[in-house]
Amino acid sequence: MSESAALELKLPPKVPGEKPGTGHMEEFNVNFARFLMRCNAECGELAEYNMAGQQTVLMSGPEAQEAFLKGLDKQLSRAAAYQAMVPVFGEGVIFDAPPERMKTQLKIQVDALRYQNMKSYAQVIAQEVEDWVAGWGDEGEMDFLDEFIRLTLHTACHCLLGADFRYKMTEEFKSLYHDLERGLQAIAFVDPYLQQPIFAARDKARARLQELISEIIAERRANADRQYGDALETFMSGTYKDGTHLSDNEITGLVIATMFAGHHTSSGTAAWTAVEFARNPEFTPEVLAEVQQVYAQGGELTFEALRELPKLERFIEEVLRLHPPLVLLMRRVIEDIDYKGTLIEAGKTVAISTYGSHRNPDYFPDPERFDPRRPQANTAQLMWAYIPFGGGPHKCAGNAFALMQLKSIFAALLPRYEFELVDAPESYQDDLSAMVLKPSSPCRLRYRRRQP
Ligand code: HEM
The missing domain is CATH 3.30.43.20 (Uridine Diphospho-n-acetylenolpyruvylglucosamine Reductase; domain 2)
Structure with a gap:
């Protein structure tokens, strides 16, 4: 101008x-x-x-x-x-890549979250939720935010890096991921390169994570005929215009970027959804009836069946209105x-x-x-x-994944359990101390097996 x-x-x-x-x-x-x-x-x-x-x-x-x-x-x-x-x-990844390379990286990331992988993700998530609920018993009390942070870390790792990695997931991996997260405090938006212990830990964690992911990449290259149906497979097969594949550094970057985009956004929303079901029980019967109809038709919670749950979807949309994670x-x-x-x-x-x-x-x-x-x-x-998912050219690439995961969780939980608040209703507040909104801690709910 x-x-x-x-x-x-x-x-x-x-x-x-x-x-x-x-x-x-x-x-x-x-x-x-x-x-x-x-x-x-x-x-x-x-x-x-x-x-x-x-x-x-x-x-x-x-x-x-x-x-x-x-x-x-x-x-x-x-x-x-x-x-x-x-x-x-990582250097050279997404926000640090030249525009053309960034475009290709984002396209490959979006490809990993498209329909063709979604069916296998739906199966993975249903299995993870079943394993999680298996030990609940008839009633109990727990912190649902902690639980959902753990569950969605498992589903994210499983869908991104495959079953082998997920079931061997070590404490080392969790602590590296934690160090990366801590590197994103408000001060990082002023200068992410200040001499600070949290930034030194972040850089060490990024380097070690790349070593771990490179080991999986090397193993997969040696077994090129195996199929995995996970995001890593899509990241490894993607190419730039000149036909070259992404480097281990770039693949690691896409794995981290996808985890960061999807993990806490999903766990916070899941925790708020559980709280809102407990706080607004008058809406449960209509949502439950809809879910039970899918089961009554002999249905499993396949990707297709999950798409047919408009009342549950509206409930989650209202959760996202009041508590948008970003x-x-x-x-x-x-x-x-x-x-x-x-x-x-x-x-x-x-x-x-x-x-x-x-x-x-x-x-x-x-x-x-x-x-x-x-x-x-x-x-x-x-x-x-x-x-809640933004809009325009950079609208959330994982919104279908996120809704599918949330529906899968609550379609499995609602027919089995009722939820109640443990603490006073007004004590469940939005916590805005981190980049992603979540319910304040503790986020305690009581669950009781639903009577037939
Ligand atoms: C309830 C859950 C989620 C919410 C509310 C949410 C919200 C958003 C929003 C608002 C944006 C746009 C950011 C901007 O314009 O600056 C975004 C981008 C993005 N989201 Fe999500 N997200 C969620 C879950 C996920 C999941 C589960 C994944 C992946 C598995 C994911 C992957 C992405 C990616 C890759 C982008 C960047 C797209 C681009 O740059 O073109 N999101 N998300």
Whole structure:
């Protein structure tokens, strides 16, 4: 945009309450979802806040969210906004790859989550859920967040790296994964290369994880005629335009990136779904009847059968409205933007808040009320207001996988057990202390075998 054209435009309103040096960072760190709602309430569709010097413009409302989500990479870059992920995914992987290579890597990642693999993933997940429930007995009490973190780590490893790896999964693997996760604290978004023990542990874990995954890759190359039906198989067979395969470093990066995209998003949603079933028992009979009908037809919970559970799906969609795991999506502005007469300058960050959008009473009346019977969000009016999976070119590649997994879990649990809250209903809150929203700990529920 020319300088004179830019001068004609307004600048986004600034959010009050900035502190010298740190800007709004402190308030953001206390509860960033609420902070973002304040930004929108006080400034409107565009609101500029300051994260220790990084000016960020929050874009709110369906129109602004659509413009954000449909933005082209050359204007609104995800890579520049998510540099904190580079040491975790690895050099040359996704956000650190040149645009053409990044495109191919993302395509190969999407391929691994497509229909052809989904049938075998559905079987794997059903088996994992059966193994998990087998030891429950008639009644008990447990922390469902911890349980779902464990279950979805098992399903993720199984679907990504195959049965051999999953059943040999070591404490070493879990602790490496944990070190990678710890490397993504808020400070990593300011500078992921600071001299800090958590970053040193992150880098050591990334290197060791590559050694472990390279061993599996080497073993598979030596047994080229075996079929696995897992994501690693798709990653290993994918090629760039010139026919070359991905390196071990790139394959490791895709495995990590897919785990990071899918693991806590799924475990947090599963835990919130269990809590909402316990907190809103009036909706259980209709969901249960639907699931029992599949079983009554002699059905197993195959991938096809799971697609036919609209009431359970609506219940999960309402969970995702109130508790969207990815609260904040970000991009870096590469070229100046004229958004309806306001200039958003290159170099700034833009962000949207799924959490705030899903609580906008203009689109979701009485927004704090859990109600799976709300009008479905697949209308033109609600499409860009209901955005738990994002939208546009970078819409979640794993949304079919995620819904299939959640339906598989609850279609197996609901006919067998009833759930009750252990603690006071208001003590189950959204925990926003990490990048991915989850229920606060402890997330205790009581379960009791359902009487026939
Ligand atoms: C309830 C569960 C999930 C939710 C709410 C969710 C949400 C999202 C959102 C909002 C985005 C867009 C991010 C952006 O625009 O910056 C995204 C991207 C992505 N998600 Fe998910 N996700 C979930 C589960 C999964 C699972 C299980 C997987 C994989 C197994 C997955 C893989 C991905 C990938 C690969 C992308 C990047 C797509 C691209 O860059 O083109 N997600 N997800």
